[in-house]
Amino acid sequence: MSQVPLQKKVLSENDRIAASLRERFRQNEVLCVNLISSPGSGKTTLLERTLEVLPPDSRVAVLTGDIQTENDAARLKRFGFPVKQITTGGTCHLDARMIERHLEDWDLAKLDTLFIENVGNLVCPSSYDLGEAAKIVILSVTEGEDKPLKYPSIFFKSELLVLSKTDLLPFVPFDPELAERNARRVHPGMEILRVSCLTRIGMAGWLNWLRQRRCKECELKQESVALG
Ligand SMILES: Nc1nc2c(ncn2[C@@H]2O[C@H](COP(=O)(O)OP(=O)(O)OP(=O)(O)O)[C@@H](O)[C@H]2O)c(=O)[nH]1
Numbered sequence: 603m604s605q606v607p608l609q610k611k612v613l614s615e616n617d618r619i620a621a622s623l624r625e626r627f628r629q630n631e632v633l634c635v636n637l638i639s640s641p642g643s644g645k646t647t648l649l650e651r652t653l654e655v656l657p658p659d660s661r662v663a664v665l666t667g668d669i670q671t672e673n674d675a676a677r678l679k680r681f682g683f684p685v686k687q688i689t690t691g692g693t694c695h696l697d698a699r700m701i702e703r704h705l706e707d708w709d710l711a712k713l714d715t716l717f718i719e720n721v722g723n724l725v726c727p728s729s730y731d732l733g734e735a736a737k738i739v740i741l742s743v744t745e746g747e748d749k750p751l752k753y754p755s756i757f758f759k760s761e762l763l764v765l766s767k768t769d770l771l772p773f774v775p776f777d778p779e780l781a782e783r784n785a786r787r788v789h790p791g792m793e794i795l796r797v798s799c800l801t802r803i804g805m806a807g808w809l810n811w812l813r814q815r816r817c818k819e820c821e822l823k824q825e826s827v828a829l830g
């Protein structure tokens with residue numbers, strides 16, 4: 603079999619599992635978000651700053667993906683919420699089957715929000731639906747304003763852009779307005795938040811976005827129940 607049909611088959615199998623995960627998240631009213639960025643843009647740090655301010659009884663959990671090591675899970679477990687590492691052993695993205703397998707012994711009815719931290723990579727994760735309600739792309743200010751134009755797929759598919767490490771703006775030649783214009787050239791109307799996990803400026807906006815996104819998910823569920 604040539605490479606193209608095989609890849610199509612893999613992706614359609616992934617889509618089938620992702621659709622069943624999406625339905626399970628919907629039934630259980632779980633907001634699932636898929637965080638995607640280049641290595642080191644600040645996915646785990648954003649999750650650390652998020653988990654540290656949540657009340658201890660918050661119904662959140664994290665699946666964090668990496669090619670090697672359990673480092674990110676170890677960082678995130680300190681906050682007391684359920685966290686699992688998915689180690690891909692070389693694969694440059696998470697796929698829906700990995701998510702399904704790692705959810706086997708978690709009761710989704712006990713969750714409101716599931717964070718998925720994808721493997722650090724701006725390309726491959728964009729092709730794999732994980733059943734999430736929203737993809738979120740993180741771009742740090744040390745990466746260059748041109749990245750939305752060079753890696754358009756993930757910026758097009760993501761609902762939200764988090765421009766991270768904004769505390770470094772005085773020290774790097776990076777024009778945030780240009781980066782945002784580039785993101786909106788690829789994805790008109792894209793939501794954008796500027797966040798520094800160091801100073802925590804912008805964290806309130808991020809937490810508010812999460813809250814509102816969760817409300818939207820619950821409203822969609824109620825609408826679909828009302829429609830029968
Ligand atoms: N100055 C500054 N540094 C940050 C910020 N957020 C993260 N960092 C630093 O950036 C580095 C990488 O952060 P991580 O959160 O590990 O990045 P990641 O995206 O999870 O990395 P991978 O999982 O390896 O892809 C660490 O040294 C963080 O301390 C920020 O807002 N400001």
Ligand SMILES: [Mg+2]
Nearest residue numbers: 645646674719
């Ligand atoms: Mg990480």
